[in-house]
Amino acid sequence: MNDASSHTPKGTIDGVNGNLIRVTFPESVMQNEVGYALLGDLRLKAEIVRVRGRQCWLQVFEDTAGLKVGDPVEFSTELLSVELGPGLLKSVYDGLQNPLPELAEQCGFFLERGQYIDGLNRETKWDFTPSVKVGDVLSAGESVGSVPEGLFTHRIMIPFDWRGSFTVKEISEALTCTVDTVIAKVEDGAGELRPVKLFQTWPVKKAIKAYDERLRPTENMTTQVRILDTFFPVAKGGTYCIPGPFGAGKTVLQQITSRRADVDIVIVAACGERAGEVVETLREFPELEDPRTGKSLMERTLIICNTSSMPVASREASVYTGVTIAEYYRQMGLNVLMLADSTSRWAQALRELSGRLEEIPGEEAFPAYLETVIANFYERAGLVRLKDGSIGSVTIGGTVSPVVTSRNPLPKVPSKWWEPSTVSAANARINVVIPPSTLWRAGVNIPVWWIPKNWIRPDAVCGPVAMWNK
Template sequence: MSDSTGKVVGVNGNMVSVAFEGNVSLNEVGYVLLDEKRLKSEVIRIKGKKAELQVFEMTRGIGIGDKVEFTSELLAVELGPGLLGQIYDGLQNPLPQLAEKCGFFLDRGVYLSALNENTLWEFTPGARVGDTVKRADSLGTVPEGIFKHQIMVPFNLYDIYKIKSIAEAGKYKVKDTIAEIEDSEGKVISLTMTFQWPVKRPINAYAERLKPGEPLVSRYRIIDTFIPVARGGCYCIPGPFGAGKTVLQQNTSRNAEVDIVIIAACGERAGEVVETLREFPELIDPRTGKTLMERTIIICNTSSMPVAARDASVYTAVTLAEYYRQMGLDILLLADSTSRWAQAMREMSGRLEEIPGEEAFPAYLESVIASFYERAGIVKLNDGRIGSVTIGGTVSPAGGNFEEPVTQATLKVVGAFHGLSRE
């Protein structure tokens, strides 16, 4: 926690201007204090001693003079066993637990731990005292669904470490210490099964990036025959309203030959998400005979939820995908719809009074979309295993006009184009 604080000097929709004391950095998380509530926000612009924050909650009731606390930490997700099968909002709050706490109408300022801290995981050590390890090296495994979840050295430790102690095989909670490692200067760091990683920074703890070569089998005959998607590549599904984008994605999520599916429902109607949530636990995975939910993560930020969290939700989803890729698994990330995410960017850009680009989208729209899709990829890990993240995003251009900026920006970066028409 940093001791930098500030005071609200302006509110414009979900953007809050803050005059601050101390040091504040870009993309840092801050909390706007409103009565007893703490509303999570992210710093998106700093000018002199004034910062602009996007608040991930409704800003109703925030007034001039309200206090703001800064954390000096970037917006991050919690990584560790127990992510699979979860339903999160854009900020990685588990929605079922949130509903238990607040009822059907979510309160502002309630943030829950992303991983269940009481679950006991059967840990099997995979390294010995005296071994040297570096970031992303495996310390052991725990079974998670049908996979062996690797407990890795956190990706934000860049030194070479010596293992001082490691837990024996047995049951542990995620926050229990399972190893102690010593860095080159003799400082001892104790590790648990979880750590955090900032969502906007790609996870790059692998040996090399490979060129996507083989196709990802979606089991849609027409797609696999004529317009295949590369494993570790990216593709988009543009189409007008009601053309079948969501249905196509949902079917792919059930049938595609991948290990893990992450669904980011970004700004879509709540009804569609409810359908997915109802169906998934009942669907049986043909490969394992268990429910499909066991190898699925749903990140859900519907059209009725605050706009700023849409931005967070796509980054949260891709970071979780990259984390599982570090275990040598194939992940398919389906984002529905990237247009709604672009709209959120447009809204923020307008509030920041930036000079608008085409159709009032920000001038950096293309680079942001490109850097999102470029997080897809097939990689060779440090131990030689191969993992991949494939990204498929739907685009909903108004009136089915593929000439608009979001579709065009997406087409420039993706490898396959599954355009749908209403006919």
């Protein structure tokens, strides 16, 4: 939690519109900076979404009831960030990286506003083992040591935003410590010593790029679901989305994928979905056996919940939090699958914000820049070669309900998309039935890796399937 101090820049509310507040500030602020609207003892977290002259607009991640003109707002001088370090796996977070079980212990069943808890537990002990020695020269993203985290070796890395090279001046012996212990000190080019802890923070809306090279995804991510692997294969480091109406089975398909997919870590970001679906995931995953390890599926899973009953503003934060954590584990040479369910609800949140900002609306009142925002998100997927030569990937799969958002989020998904079901099939509760004819009609190239060429012709199956599709 950020501490308030007398030096914290402050502003004053001069307008409240739903979860959007307009604030006049005397000093400087920056776009996407975190601020706190003060309501008595409560500090309501918010993010600057627009700056005009001496006024800025903040979307508050909480209910704004009670806020009024003249109330103070504190600015943190930091961008909306997440904590990255050991202890992320097995966690269940809300969109702002508050661990929900701990929050529930503190507040009971009904979460109170203004309650924020550190994303990483400060009490948990980790066994650190150094991998560098004094005098070694490192750069951002390179490892100084590791701690075991469940099934994985969690690399402790030089913070990703540090520029230049750093000489190791101090490195601790193998020890058991908490995440905020300084385990190394490195010297930058200016001769200043910088402490390295087990964790670092990173702004969620900025992609982590502390790698050597971005590679072209070529390896298939086997999901063990025939209809996907054979007809709509997804590459490790690629992107896909699952469009389908309500009840078509998008979430079910994602859950099946998360269990069987050939990846190391799965991050499930439930963005604006019904709480019941998330509860199902939360109940099932700890009891399910990971087919690869024989242990609980939660050992390699992280769930970010921002259900439809939670503040709309944090929906956007939840997908960014998820993809940032995915990028972090990619930096350890792991293959990560990030599932965003659903991007339509995220689009709804963007629409709500855009409306309150009185922007010129695009189709169906969605902001005109919706496609750009979604494309930027999907572009964070990728296969990379890290500085130590190892390869890591982030694969992003999102669901889209075309009924809600027309097909707006679809055009900018960079790679490929699946069409799991027609409306009629959804009504009949027929899942994972992909009429290939739909894809031919849509003019989508189906990337296939073993289907014989002569079979991929519309006249091979399109005739009867097209009839059945009607």
